[in-house]
Amino acid sequence: MQTLSAPSWTVGEVTVHRIDEVRLPAATGPWLLPDATPKTVNGHDWLHPHFADREGVLRLNSHSFAFTMGGLRILVDTGIGNGKQRANPAWHDLDTDYLQRLTAAGFPPDSVDLVILTHLHADHVGWNTQEVDGRWVPTFPGARHLTSRTERDFWAGYDMDEARRQMFDDSVIPLEEAGLLDLLDIPGEGLTVVPGLRLVPTPGHTPGHLAVELTSRTGTALITGDCIHHPVQLAHPAIGACVDIHPEQSERTRRALLRSLAGTDTLVLGTHFAPPTAGRVVAHGDAYRLLPVAAA
Template sequence: MSGWFDLGDVAVVPIVETPRLLIDPAEFFPGHPGVPTGWAAEAPWSEPGQLVFTMQAFLVVTPHERILVDACVGDGKPRARPEFDRLDSGWWQRFSATGLSAGDVSTVVFSHLHVDHVGWATRWSDGHWRPAFPKARHVLTAPEYDYWRSPAGAAAMTRTGDYLADSIEPVAEAGLLDLTPPDAELGPHVRLCPAPGHTPGNTAVLVTGSRARLLLTGDILHHPLQLMDPDTSTRYCVDPELSARTRRRTLDWLADTGTAMIPAHFAAPSAGRVDRHGSGFTFAPAVDLHRREAWPPR
């Protein structure tokens, strides 16, 4: 474990699948000048000519619930992208190292239905993909589900492979899928926050503990270069202009309130606070929340 984040009576535990996925800036941000000058030395964020992305999920441990936010790519699944195809990542062993079993998870939240956020919702068993967390309600918004089951969503999946078929539909067929409003409260400590643009029903997840709050921003941001230039959306955003407005609105709120955030794909240290700087924002690690020992604390 690389550590966890202490909100008082709530803990947020990153469970990393792939710590450093290198991506050409032109793939994600076409037309953008690329890695800013001097960033090659910033080991957590970039390497020469490449951006660093992390694939991770987040376990939210409250006094009453165990909530998994997003579910990475998943192991053993056929995918068109070579880095995702039939992974053998060890993610499940890292989940088990938290001391929890699959049956302890009460809720799985999908911030949105992209291939790298849904995979561990199912595991291969007896010749079928079956729900990995059989006692959990699986939460996403109705606009998100409807879009990915539409002709437009099906066309968008051609670049990845049909991950709904092996990661979402088995959950729905088991009666575990719960379509919620984009601002649904999932309990006293966790609620969804509407964040459309990247996808139609995209959400963030606000986690509130007794001494701090933390916003799991999902894919509102993909990489720290979007802090410097919040108007830059990815080529994978369904509505790039709306995505940019959502990103700036979210960053303004974070700066105004001092709330810490963890984007889904920031390399560690992934939790931090933002402040305004010119037309963009700066990022400072939330060292006051970070606990470096393994979860659960001994």
């Protein structure tokens, strides 16, 4: 019988679980981070074996993070989702055991109180909904879903292609129609939504992108969302994603964030980092590297 494990890390009194959805195919790296060439990647031995193979191919995953804080059961990002019609073949019509993994970690969908969406891209909102009797209905009907008002307003005024419109139709609008999506105004210093849980503005990848900071006792962790897609960007903060809305702002955000994290005890949890997924940022040459922290 398959074991639906959920690797976890302890942050003070909080246990953060990684809820795996799918490993992304090898073609994802060259498409997403085109400047992360094999030569560039292989110039950094510390990326091997966890984050890249010896051919310089990046390893990337899709997963969420779940934890309990302030008496609330919280999920950060909801992955790609099952049965979604997507232009990207790696995301199209998936059939994964994500919900079983979430439940096995102690977070059955009906028990989730809060869903934080770092931004409104297809691989971060997919499990907002699931198909029931031919309709897309909220997967977490008892949860408030939080995202930045800046983020939603941007997409509301964006000239969407058919693929992005489809994603909003099946994964965002059903939440709005159910009254479950809360839009938050996030000041520059961030917004505390639960004691110890702060939403940090990290714009560039999208205008309203958020990172999520957890603090418990003396422990701190930061969930990156897509302001950092892969640890190679620690060594080369100028490497951006092909889908960054504002590439220069994305780089500025990434550099500022890495400066603030370097040499601290903050545990960085990468939303697309392959296992071991977590680590601490340290200065390395004229940039940074990730010191991995194994999951329990």
